[in-house]
Amino acid sequence: MLVKKKSWRAVKYPLWFIIPGLALYMVFFIVPTINGFYYSLTDWSSNRSADISFVGLRQFAEVWRNPDLGIAFKNTIVYSITITAAKNILGLALALALNEKMKTRSALRAVYFSPMILNVVAMGLIFRSLLDPFNGFLNKTLRELGLGVFAVGWIADPRWSIHSVSLMEIWRATGVAMAIYLAGLQAIPKDYYEAALIDGAGFWHKLKCITIPLLGPAITVNVLLCLVYGFRMFEVIYFLTQGGPGSSSQVLMTLTYKYMGMGLFGYSAAINVILVLMNCVVAIPILLYLRRREVEM
Secondary structure (H helix, E strand, C coil): CCCCCHHHHHHHHHHHHHHHHHHHHHHHHHHHHHHHHHCCCCCCCCCCCCCCEECCCCCHHHHHHHHHHHHHHHHHHHHHHHHHHHHHHHHHHHHHCCCCCCCCHHHHHHHHHHHHHHHHHHHHHHHHCCCCCCCCHHHHHHHCCHHHCCCCCCCCCCCCCHHHCCCHHHHHHHHHHHHHHHHHHHCCHHHHHHHHHHCCCCCHHHHHHHHHHHHHHHHHHHHHHHHHHHHCCCHHHHHHHHCCCCCCCCHHHHHHHHHCCCHHHHHHHHHHHHHHHHHHHHHHHHHHHHHHHHHHH
């Protein structure tokens, strides 16, 4: 039996569908990324009338001596870990609850997912009014209920500002984690649960021995998405606290924006490179570990 070889036209035809997307990816991601790495090694600034000069790693040495970098670095880690843990735990709990048969589960899924499609600017303004330390709805309610001791300066107190921003992001994006876990739960064969039920397994035993192991791919996706998104978070923090009060809620992205606004383009590019490297250093080992755990499970 003769096997016909594919013509060059048949092989080349699928490539035409790749080229537009690849071109956009090159223009809007690869080229700016390479330029960012280059400009991080220069003294590019709006305050200089001379040409851009190559300064090498001296730019990073100056960034490293900046006291704001340590605060922003710590806040970025705290924020990312907080929202990753909370969104995964709450998302899994909601997915487990809304995977059960109930009349209103479709409506409830839509309700819990809906914050994700709302405008971030509008949400920032709403949360600023809710969390205002003096006239905010939350503190007024606490005082009227006789719980004034819990009425703190949510976005005005340096001790609470980064946690208040985390709270807004958890409320906004937990629905995405829920949707991913729901998809994973619906892909698990019902036969496993039926066999476990016959053996007399309870809820927690089924969760530990069936649900969590078979949700390995969904856990990997959710954890990485939450971590990477937390590292590069900007809009939620900017519109709620603008990195304040002082630098108490400053993260690496808002710090980059701050120095970019001051015209220190090379300096801000160096901070952005540090953020990219931190993403790689944290995300890649976690990805490899979680993928290995998927196979073991």
